[in-house]
Amino acid sequence: MDELIKEFLVESQEGLDRMERCLTELELQPDNRELLAEIFRAVHTIKGTTGFLALPRLEKLAHAGEHLLGLLRDGRLQATRTVVDALLALLDRLRSILQIIGATGQEGKRECDDDTALIALLDDLRESGGVAPVREAAAMPTAPAIPVEQNTRATQPTDQTLRVDVDTMNRMMNLVGELVLTRNQILQANGSGEQFTALTRRLDGVTADLRETVMRARTQPVGQLFQKFPRMVRDLAQSCARCVRLDFDGQETRLDKSLLEALKDPLTHALRNAVDHGIESPGDRVRSGKALEGVIRLSARHEGGQVVIEVADDGGGISAENVLKRAVERGLLTPERALTLSETEALQIVFAPGFSTRDAVTVVSGRGVGMDVVRSNVESVGGVVELESKLGEGTTLRMRVPLTLAIVPALVVRCGPSSFAIPQNAVCELLLVMRRDESRMVQTIGDAPMLRLREELLPLVSLNDLLGLAKHIDNGYYVAVLEAKGRRFGLMVDDLLDPQEIVVKPLARVLRASGVFSGASVLGNGELALILDLSGLATRARLDLAETSAADVSARAAEAVEASRAEGTSVLIFEGCGGERGAIPLHAVERIERLMPEQVEYCGGVALMQITGGFLPLEDAGGLLLNGAGDSVTVVVCHRGAEVNSRIGLVVERVLNIAEAEVLLPQQSHGGRLALVQERLATMQAGFEDLERAA
Template sequence: MDDLTKEFLAESQEGLDRMERCLTELESRPEDAGALVGEIFRAVHTIKGTTGFLGFERLEKLAHAGEHLLGSLREGKLAVTSELISGLLRLMDGLRAILKLIEDTGGEGTRAGDDDSELIAELTKLNGADPAKVEEEAPRHELSVVGEAHMEAAVAKHAAAPSATSSAGSNDKTLRIDVDVLNRMMNLVGELVLTRNQMLQSGMEAANFPELARRLDSVTADLRETVMQARMQPVGNLFGKFPRMVRDLARTCGRDVRIEFSGQETGLDKSLLEAIKDPLTHAVRNAVDHGIEAPADRVLAGKPAEGLLRLRAFHESGSVVIEVADDGAGISMEKVLKKAMERGLVSEEQAQSMSEREALQLIFLPGFSTAAAVTTVSGRGVGMDVVRANVEKVGGSVELESKVGVGTTLKLRVPLTLAIVPALVVRSGGQSFALPQTALVELVYVPRREAETAVEKIGAAEVYRLRERLLPMVWLGRLLGLEMNAREESHGFYLAVLEAEGCRYGLVVDDLLAPEEIVVKPLSAVLREIGLFSGATVLGNGTLALILDIAATAARAGVKPVEERVDETETGEVKAHAENEMQFLIFEDRARERTAVPLNVVERIESVPLAQVEYAGGRALLQYRGELLPLTDEGNVLAELETEGPGNDVLATVLICGGVGTASKTRMGMVVRRVLDVSAGAVLDKDDAMGGMELAIVKEKLTTIHRDFDARSAAWQEVA
C-alpha cells in the first residue's frame, strides 16, 4: 500500500469519527442542524472527492449516495428524524467497513453482484427518490471471494458492536503533531548535540564543566517535556466515540439516556488513551445496562424518564481521573452479597463481616454479575474484572462509589504518562525502592525520643497519631523480610504517608534519598509473581530500584479502606460547607502572620542553602532542576537569614508552587519562615471592608489565603 492511500485512510477515519459525533449531536439538537449537517457533508464529500483519482469506485458510489441525501438535508428539503439519523449511521458503518477492507487487502474486494445496492436503495428512499431507478443505473462489478469474506467479517463486527471500535486500524497508530512542537523538538536536539560536543571537548576537569552539566540537564528536561507534549492527546478524542454507542445500547436495552461530557480538553498520553479505551467502554456499557433504569421505573421513583450519564476528565495529584457517573438505581449491597454467595465467591460468615465498601469491591471479581439473565449486552460475569485488570496494568487504579436510588460513580485514575514518572527514592534494609509521588501525601520524621510515645498499638496493629488521626503503620523492612537497619534504632524513622484506592497508611523506611524522575522498566515474570512491585528503574547512581505498588502493599499488610461516617443530623450542615472547604498548607509569613496556600498548588517543600539563592535585576532566583525559579519573599526572610551568615549552613524553606491549582505552567518559589501544618479549612466569603482579602478558618484560627500565583508568574514571564 502506497503512502498516499495510507494518508487517505487515516484522514477518512478521522472524518468518519467527526461524522459520528455530529450525527449523535444532531439527533439531540436538531435546532443546530446548519453547522452539524455542514460538518457531516464535508466528511462524506472529502471521501468521495479523494476516491475519484485513487480508483476506489465502490467507495465513491456509496459516498455519492450519502452526499446526495445530505445535500437534501442541508438544503432543508428533509427534516431531522430518528429514521434519517439511523440511515446516516448505517452509511457511516458501510464507509468504514470498506475503508477497513482497503486497509486489510489493498482493494475494495466486494461480493459478486452486490455493490451496496441495498444500502444505496435505503439512502435513496430516505431522500424521497425511486430506488428502482438507482438500481437500474448502478453498474455491476466483479468481486473476489477473498473480498467477500473480509466484507462479511467487517459487517458482522459492526453489527455486534457498532461503535465500540469506531476507529480501528491505522488511525490508532498515527499521531498528529503541531509543527511548532516539531520545530521545538528539533531545536532542542540541536542544543543537545551542541552541549554534548562542548562537554566532550572540555573534559571533566574544565572550569566550565559544571555549567555545561547544568545546561545538559536543562535541555534534557525541556526535550522530555516537549516529547510528552507531543504524545499528549485530548481525552475528548476518546469521549467522542461513546454517544453512538450509548444511543444504540439504550435502544437495545429499552432505555432513554442522555450523555454529557466535561473536561474533554484534558491531555493524556496517546498510549494510555488507547489502553483505557476498552475499560472505559465496559464502564459505559454497564452504566447503561445495569445502572440506569427503564423509563417507567424512573418515573415511579420520581425521576425524569430520561437517564443521565456523565463522563468527566480532570487532573488530580499528577494523575488523570476519568469519572463515569449515572443517576440510576445504584448498587444494593444486599444484592451484591447475595449474588456473591450464590456464586461461591464469599462465604456467609465473610459476607456478614463485610463493610459496604468491601462489598462493592466484589463487583471486580472474575465471574461476578448481578444481571438476572444473560443478554447480548451483559450477564456473563465478564466486564468489571477486565476494567480493573487493564487499568492496573498501566499503573492506574479503579474506585467505585454508589448510593441506592441516587446513582453510581466509577473513577479510573491513570498516570499522565508511562515512560517517566516522578518518584521518591527510599531505603530499607540496605536496598533502594521508588515510591510514585502521585500516591505520596506527605513525609514525617519521627525522632527516637518521640517514637515510643508516637507509636500506639491497637491489638497487634501499630498506628501513628498524625494530627489527631490514627494512621496504620507498615514497616517496609518487615513486610519484605529484610534485615533492619541499625540507624532506625538510634535515629528514629521516616514515615511516608501514602494513599491509594481509599487506603491511607504510613510506610516506615530507614532513610530518604533525593527525589528523581525515573524511567519505568517492566518486571520479569519472577518479580511480577511477588505482587508488591509495579516496575523497576535504574537510579541516577546506577543502582537498581524496584517501584513499590502502593495499593498492593496496603492489601498485603492488611490495611483496609477507611469509611468516613457522618452523623445523619449533621448531613445538611456538612453539605452546606463542603463546597467552601479545601486542604491548605499553613506557614508563617511576614510579621509571623499565619498564611495558607491551597495544598494542590504545592509541588514540594525544599530546604535550600542560602548560598544557592542568586539575584538578577533585584530579583531572587533559584536554579531548580534545570529551570530558573523566581522566588517571592514577602516576609523578608532572606534578609533575616543573611544576618545569620551566608553559606551552605544556613537553610531557607522554599515552597515550590505550580500544581493543578495554577493556570500558568511556570513554577514559582515562596520563601517562608517555617511550615506549620497541613489541614482542612473553610473559606470565608469575601468582605469589601477587608479590602477584598481572602480568609479562611483553619483549626478555629483566622488565616490569610495566598492565591495570586498566576499574576506573579505572568509578571515574571513579561520581565524575563
C-alpha cells in the same frame, strides 16, 4: 498498500469519527448548522478523494449521502430521527468499506457488499422530505459482517500511526541536532575543567527540552478516545429502551497513546454495563423520584502519578446481597463464605470470571463476560480497577492507569539500605518522631500502632516491617502521612531524601506480582529506587480501606442515616466494668486518652474532662471513675453524630481491639443490642446506632 490509499484511510477515519460525534449531537440539536456543515465536509472530502483514487463503491455511497446532507445544510430538510438513523447507517457502511480496503486493498465485491438498498433509502428520504419511507423496514440494511475484521485489526493503518505537529517534529529535530553538537564538543573538550561545566549544563538543558517534547508528542488528550462513545451509548440506550445522557469531564487530560488504545475496550465494556445494568428503565427512574434521563459521567484526571478514569452512573447501584446470592447460585462462592464477606468484598465478586447478575442474557450483556475482561485489560497495562456502588444512587467504576514513561514528582525515602520513591501527590504531611516523643505521638490500639496527628488517629505502618528490611535503630524516625484510596495512613521510614522528579520505568511482571511496587526509577546518584504503589501497600498492610477513618466521620455520619441495612461494621472493642465487653463503631472514635483522676472535674454532678477549647462530658456507665480510685482511666473520645456537641468521652477499663462486628438483630439478642465480634459477644454502646451502618 499504496501510500496514497493509506493516507486516505487515516484521514477518512478521522473524518468519520468527527461525523459520528456530530451526528449524535445533531440528534439533540437538529437545527445546528455548524454540525451539519461539519458532517457535510466529512462526507464531501471522502467523495472527492474516492473519485481521484478510483473507488467507485465509496464514491456512489458518499454521493448519495452528500446529496441528502446538502439539503439538510441548506435547511430544506429537517434532521429527524429517521434521517439521523439513515446517516448513521451510511457512516457504518462507509466505515466497513474503509475497513475492507484496509484489509484487502479492494472495496469488496461480494454479494453482501451491495449498497443499492442504502442508497435508495437515502434518496427516498431526500425526496420525501425526511418522512420515514414505507419500505424502510425492508430497506434498512444491516451492516454486513466483515469476516476479516478480527485478524486485521492490529494492522489497521490508523492504529499504527500517530499524528504529530510539524512544529513539534521540527523542534525535536532541532534538539537532536543540538545534542549531537554538544556531544562533539564534549568529545573534543577531553574533560578539561571550566569548559566542561558549561557543556554539562548545556547537555542538561537540551536533554530536558528533548524529553519534554518527545513526551508531549506521545501523549494524546483522552477526549480522542471519549468521542467514540456518544454514538455507542446512544445506540445502546435505544436498544435497551433507556434514556441516557453521557457527560464528559477532563477531556484534555493527556495520556500516552498506547495507554489510550489499551483503555478502549475496558471503557466500552464499562459503558455498556452502565447503560444496560446501571441506568434503570425510565419508568423505574420516575417511580424512585429521579430525573427521567439517566446520566453517565465519563471523567479523566491525574491523581497521584496516575491517570484516573471514572465511569459513574446515577442508576440503581449494585446490591451486595444480590451479588452474593448470584455468586452462590453460580457456584463461585460457598454459602458459608458468602456470609463472612463485607459489602466491599462482595462487590469485588463482580469482577470474577463467569459472574452476571442478569436473569436473562440480553444482546448487550449478561453473558458473564465483561467485568473480568475490564479488570484483566486494565491490569495488563499495570492499572487497577475499583468499584463503588450505593444502592439506589449509582455505581462508579474507577480505572487507575499508571503513566508509564511519565515523569512524576516524587518523595524519595530511605529504609534500611534501599531507597524508595513515593508519588508526591499522595504525600500529605511529613513528621519527625523522636524517641522521647514517641509515646506521645504513637499510641497502640490492640497490637496496631496509631499515629496521633492533632485530632486524628491514623493507622501507622512500618515500611521496614512490611518489606522485611532491617530495622534502623536510632533516636527517631520519620513518618510520611499518605493518602491512598481515600484513606490516610502514616508510613514509618528511616530517612527522608529530597523530593525529585523521577522517570518512571516499568518493572518486570514478576516483580510487580507483590503489588507493592509500580515501577522503578534511576536517581541522580545513579542508584535505583523502587516506586511504591500505595494502594497495593495499603492492601498489604491490611488497612481496611472500606473502614471509615476518623477524619471524615462527620461527612459519613450524615450518609449513614440514609443507609438502611445493618452490615458488618468495624468496631472498637473495649472492656467495661466487670470485664464486660462493649463495642463502639470505629469511625465514631476520635482518639483515646489516658486521664489521671485529678484531671476529671465535676460540675453539677456530671463528670467532665477538659479538651482544647472546651470540655467533654464523660460517660461512666460502670462507675470506673468512682471505684478505680487513684488509677488513671482510659477515655475513648467519640461522637454520636455530625454535630459538635454530640462528642462524649467514654470511660472504659481498657481498649481491647479493632475488629469487624456483625450487629445481631433485636430478636436474636436479649435486651441490649449485641454484636458478634470475633465469635464472641459484645454489647453495642447505646447512642451510636446511626453510625453502625456506615460500612
